[in-house]
Amino acid sequence: MPAKEKFTLFHFINYAVFAVITLICVFPFYYLFINTISNNDLSSRGLVMFYPKDLHFTNYLDVFKIPGLGQAALMSAGRTVIGTILTVAASAFLGYLFTKQMWGRKFWYRFLVITMYFNAGLIPWYLTMLNLGLTNNFAAYILPFIVQPFFIILVKTFVESTPIALQESAQIDGAGYFKVFTSIIFPLITPILATIAIFSSVTQWNSFTDTLFLVTDQKLFTLQFILYRYMNEATSIAQLMKQSSGSMDLDLANMATPTSIRTTVSMVVVLPILLVYPFFQRFFVKGIMIGAVKG
Amino acid sequence: MDIHTASKPAAARPPKRFQNNDKYHLFLMALPFLILAFLFSYLPLYGWIYAFYDYRPGIPLSASEFMGLDWFTSMVSNEVQRQEVLRVLRNTFAISSLNIATSVLPVIFAVFLVELRSTRFKKIVQTLTTLPNFISWVLVYSFAFMLFSVDNGFLNNLLLDLGWIDRPLNLLASDDHTWMAMTLWSVWKGLGWGAIMYIAAITGIDQEIYEAARVDGAGRFRLMWHVTVPGIMPTFFVLLLLSIGNFINNGMEQFYVFQNAMNTNHIEVLDLYVYNIGMTNSNFGFATAVSMLKSLVSLFLLFIANTMSKVIRGDSIF
Structure with missing residues (x-):
């Protein structure tokens, strides 16, 4: 676009429209946040609309009194960390292997890629998981996520773009395939692995349906899942917390309300994403562009 | 791109063990992962067998009654069932069509975004509009609840304050x-997320085309329409074909919450319907039959999309 151009009506409208769109995208986050730090009584009556009123942060301390929340946070964090590490490692290694003359390379590559476009359906999948003993089992959060064809394509494309001479010289020095992978390839492909780590951790953190399908054991509930339950049960939880704190709690205005529980738990769920988002943003643009290239 | 095709003097070739039978060695290293893929993506296909039985959880398949194609025929022959299936299909088609219709919005978003002159503003807009893509549907529902709830939701309170309504609207229920x-x-x-790819495609358009068009007297909108839009059409087309391939896969998370x-x-779209009858009502046989048909139809749609791509673009999407 030419730099020297008058600021016309077109520009004005364009800026205004994008400002409004951006506002619509951000407002729910903001609205939720100001409601968690405002007077709980006002907030539950919907009177905190555009700015916080009677600032306080007790909700963020109280939220950990909710039975099961700490455990759920642990589950979510655990599956995110373990799942991401394994997915990244597997994608890196498989992506590398598929650039080598493996036995039946083409066939096995297709074998994996097809699974991106085809699945047997929910019930057969559920019954398979049941038969594999992966209901009410933490491994159900990890194992199905390890092999991700899309990520493998990303790595394979990336490895193919790195100079082959590096691998060859290491091999001349007597390095085996695994050694070449760990000492040559792995450091080279860290940019794409960062992208994969981001996508994978967001998927893991946000995952909700697998808990819904496979888990009835409360110990294995994730944050997303209990947030969903709180949406419907917040009233009874507030009651419970009121009883447990009893008459000791004189701060009536900021006692836990269904609204305060809903909003605060939501903030706890979204906070990790908001915190890392500014840093990972530059990675996913790169990732989606490589992904756009046909695998 | 592999070491075998690299032409090098014989002396500099890698040691022998790299040239011979380590293709099996490589395969063995990949095997554990291939087994995982088999377990979670291929083994469930065996579960299609449940579509032919009256399976009840807890009773082994061998003791279950064989139904033949009864579950499939009941979709059309049983009046109640047929109405149900038609209703669900109508929802699926309507929501998918609306999603395809709105898939031009990211295109428009991208085309106008690059017209913004302040790089800073552009960056802020892009960052903040992409954010919602990274939150779960559960959280979206939580937002929806806070903003649109009938008791003291943001919108209702705002409209009541303004005096535009006198009773709260129950938008969610x-x-x-x-x-x-x-x-x-x-x-x-x-x-915002959908626009990223188009924005990248626009940055890839040769600036000389813009220059040439400008020399020919094209104004802003003509440049947008005759240079920018054609520049991103190939990307749009591929994504459109993919969404045709996914026409009956709406996912269930959004609709469930x-x-x-x-x-x-x-x-109730197909995916949610399968969940509701299968997991909630434990009607595994019928749910599997629906799932199975869905998978086959969706494979067929993908095949059509791919063929269309080959005919129109001269290249397959996969």
């Missing part, structure tokens, strides 16, 4: 415009 509401949420969540007693009639 209502079956009016359910399809539209679901589409709007999808747009809210996916608009927004589902309530009021809107079930219009929100």
Whole structure:
């Protein structure tokens, strides 16, 4: 676009429209946040609309009194960390292997890629998981996520773009395939692995349906899942917390309300994403562009 | 790109063990992962067998009654069942069509975004509009609840304050415009994210084309329409074909979290329906039959999309 151009009506409208769109995208986050730090009584009556009123942060301390929340946070964090590490490692290694003359390379590559476009359906999948003993089992959060064809394509494309001479010289020095992978390839492909780590951790953190399908054991509930339950049960939880704190709690205005529980738990769920988002943003643009290239 | 085709003097070739039979060695290293893929993506295909039995959880398949094609025929022969299936198909088609119709929005978003002159503003817009893509549908529902709830939701309180309404609207627990509401949420969540690819495609357009068009006297809108838009059409087309391939796969998470007693009639898409009859009502046989048909139809649609791509673009999408 030419730099020297008058600021016309077109520009004005364009800026205004994008400002409004951006506002619509951000407002729910903001609205939720100001409601968690405002007077709980006002907030539950919907009177905190555009700015916080009677600032306080007790909700963020109280939220950990909710039975099961700490455990759920642990589950979510655990599956995110373990799942991401394994997915990244597997994608890196498989992506590398598929650039080598493996036995039946083409066939096995297709074998994996097809699974991106085809699945047997929910019930057969559920019954398979049941038969594999992966209901009410933490491994159900990890194992199905390890092999991700899309990520493998990303790595394979990336490895193919790195100079082959590096691998060859290491091999001349007597390095085996695994050694070449760990000492040559792995450091080279860290940019794409960062992208994969981001996508994978967001998927893991946000995952909700697998808990819904496979888990009835409360110990294995994730944050997303209990947030969903709180949406419907917040009233009874507030009651419970009121009883447990009893008459000791004189701060009536900021006692836990269904609204305060809903909003605060939501903030706890979204906070990790908001915190890392500014840093990972530059990675996913790169990732989606490589992904756009046909695998 | 492998070491075998690299032409090098014989002396500099890698040691022998790299040239011979380590293709099996490589395969063995990949094997554990291939087994995982088999377990979670191929083994479930065996579960299609449940579509031919009256399977009840806890009873082994061998003791279950063989139904033949009864589950499949009941979809059309049983009047109640047929109405159900038609209703669900109508929802699926409506919501998918609306999603395809709104898939031009990210294109428009991208085309106008690059017209913004302040790089800073552009960056801020891009960052903040992409954010909703990274939150779960559960959280979206939580937002929806806070903003549109009938008791003391943001919108109701705002409209009451302004005096535009005198009774709160129950937007979430209502079956009016359910399809539209679901589409709007999808747009809210996916608009900024969807535009990223188009923005990148626009940056890839040769600046000389713009120059040439400008010399020929083209104004802003003509440049947008005759240079920018054609520049991103190939990208749009591929994504459009992919969405045709995914026409009956709406996913269930969004619809599950927004589902309530009021809107079930219009929100139940195929994926949610399979969940509701299979997991909630434990009607595994019928749910598997529906799942199975869905998988086959969706494979067929993908095949059509791919063929269309080959005919029109001269290249397959996969």
